[in-house]
Amino acid sequence: MTLQNQTQISGTLYVVATPIGNLGDITRRAVETLEKVDWVAAEDTRHSKPLLHSLGINQTLISLHEHNEQQRSEQLLEKLKNGEDGALISDAGTPLINDPGYFLVKLLRDEGIRVVPLPGPSAVIAALSAAGLPTDRFTYEGFLPARGNKRLLVLQGLATEVRTLVFYESPHRLIDCLESMLTAFGDEREIVVARELTKKFEQFVSGSLQEVRRYFTDHSDKVRGEFVLMLKGAPIKSSEDGEAALIEQDKMIKVMLKQSLPVKQISEIIAELTGEKKKPIYQRVLELKE
Structure with missing residues (x-):
């Protein structure tokens, strides 16, 4: 706790990116920050504890996930107001990108609490950097709806989008998702699918939607891990x-x-x-x- 002229000074929340697979991708600044803060708010403490231990860090972990974020954010706000410093991490990658944390960060900024980002691994950026698709403009759409009719509706709404489209998808919905894309965008739209980024079995599969759908249909053993789907945008119309x-x-x-x-x-x-x-x-x- 830091005091100045007998007045409490609020602490800082550090938003820390962590590896999406390869532990070697952790930054020195991230390690130093995770060591010095008073506590770490994590999406899943059971997942984050082994990560911290592998880095030689013994830290107080506090769970913050989609089911408790609003209540827990109020508690963390009080800790920061009392001068404690904290860190926010997700299960992998950069927090808030399809992970909890928005409510907390918005609350802290509204309250005048300092929020400091520590950049690092992000599946979206990593996938785009090696996909060979236009990256001057892109739109990140996250996970599509699980239900087929809603998923198709969203995709049809994006059919004329000229920017590169980026999605996350899970293994058990990959084939159905590619089928919906074929319906919405046609057989020949170019797509790149990245799986298991930074891990041992990292793979990029590219081609037309029809070709990529056929590949994963014929190679069911490759339908595992975490997927980033990147779709080339529609041609710009005159x-x-x-x-x-x-x-x-x-x-x-x-x-x-x-x-x-x-x-x-x-x-x-x-x-x-x-x-x-x-x-x-x-x-x-x-x-x-x-």
Whole structure:
């Protein structure tokens, strides 16, 4: 605890990236920070304890996961207000990227508590860096819905996205996900699938959607581990394609209307995907609904 002029000084939360597979990827700064803080908030303490022990660190671990994040964040806020320093780690990679921590970091920043990022491993960035796809612009979509109809709806909404699309997927849903992508994007859209990044059996599989789906269908022994799916964006259309773009937009609207999505939500989704203003899209959704 640090005191200055008899006034308590708040501590700092360090957001620490940890290895996604290869322990050699831990940074020196991460190790030094994890050693010096008063406690470490971890997504799964059972997973993080062996990691810390392998680094020679004996640290107080506090669980922070999706089921207790709001309550635990309040507790950690009090610790930081009392001058303690803490670290936030996830099971692997950079915290908050498809992992818990958003509520905590937002709360601390709102309260004026210092939050310091320690950059390091990230499956998204690692996969993109070696995929051979355009990386000047990309969009990270995380995990797709587990249910097939919802997954297809999301993918159809991304069919005209020109940026490289990045997804996470689990082994038991990989084939179904690739099937949905074939339906939404067609057979020839280029895809790169990365599995087991930084680990012994790291692999990149690239080709058309049809080719990659066939590979994993024929090699079921490769459908294991953790997957990053990277899909090349749609071709950028010229102004002459404006009419065709409107036709595609109407198709997306009709698909969403069939799913009984609210008009407002549909207009917001289309506006986000196209960059167009919501008001005219809202009017078009109403027209098609009638």
